[in-house]
Amino acid sequence: GAGVSQSPSNKVTEKGKDVELRCDPISGHTALYWYRQSLGQGLEFLIYFQGNSAPDKSGLPSDRFSAERTGGSVSTLTIQRTQQEDSAVYLCASSFHRGRTEAFFGQGTRLTVV
Amino acid sequence: DQQVKQNSPSLSVQEGRISILNCDYTNSMFDYFLWYKKYPAEGPTFLISISSIKDKNEDGRFTVFLNKSAKHLSLHIVPSQPGDSAVYFCAASASVGQNFVFGPGTRLSVLP
Numbered sequence: 001g002a003g004v005s006q007s008p009s010n011k012v013t014e015k016g017k018d019v020e021l022r023c024d025p026i027s028g029h030t031a032l033y034w035y036r037q038s039l040g041q042g043l044e045f046l047i048y049f050q051g052n053s054a055p056d057k058s059g060l061p062s063d064r065f066s067a068e069r070t071g072g073s074v075s076t077l078t079i080q081r082t083q084q085e086d087s088a089v090y091l092c093a094s095s096f097h098r099g100r101t102e103a104f105f106g107q108g109t110r111l112t113v114v
Numbered sequence: 115d116q117q118v119k120q121n122s123p124s125l126s127v128q129e130g131r132i133s134i135l136n137c138d139y140t141n142s143m144f145d146y147f148l149w150y151k152k153y154p155a156e157g158p159t160f161l162i163s164i165s166s167i168k169d170k171n172e173d174g175r176f177t178v179f180l181n182k183s184a185k186h187l188s189l190h191i192v193p194s195q196p197g198d199s200a201v202y203f204c205a206a207s208a209s210v211g212q213n214f215v216f217g218p219g220t221r222l223s224v225l226p
Binding site: 004006033035041042043044045048056059091093102103104105106107108 | 157214218
C-alpha cells in the first residue's frame, strides 16, 4: 500500500486478556518502529526493527509486551494479560534507514482496556 | 529524564501571524531533528527535518532553526493558518543509531 497500515483501528478488551496489534509498513522500508501515546502524553518508544538485525526492545515497559516482524515486513505487537494502564494509542512507523530519514506513521490503534 | 523537551504544552496565535514552537534537548549525541504534526485520530505526519551540519532549513511556510550550542531548535510557521492547528512534536535521533526520541508535544491553535 501507499502508507503504513495498522489494524484494528480500535480495540476494546477486558483486563487480563491478550491482544495483538498489526502493522503493515511501507513496501521497501527496512526500519519499523512501535510507539505508544497515552492520554495527554507524548510518543513513547517501544521497540524497533531494522532488517534482519536483532530488534531494539529497550522501550518495552514490561515482559507482557512483545513484538515480532515476519519476513522483514508485517509486524505484530502482542500485549499479554492487559492492564488498564496499557490503554493508549499504539502507533507504528516505518522508514528507509534507522534514525536518518523521516519515519512515516500509521493512523494508530486505540486500545482501551476495561 | 526527558531527553527532548517542549516546555509549552499549548500556544495560540492569530491567523496570519508567526507561530514559533520551541524544543530543547539534553543529549549532545543527537544530530538529526524532525518536526511532526498530529491531528486528532490520525498518526503524526512529517513536516520538516534538519541535520546538525545546518542551522536552518526552510520549506514553504515552515522553517526550522537549530542552535547546537544551546541544544535548542524551533519551528517557525509563517503565515499561520487555521489548518495548522494541531499538536506539534519535536523528535531527535543520533548518528550512533538511536531511535527517534519525541518531545511531549505542543498544541497549536491558530485563531481565525
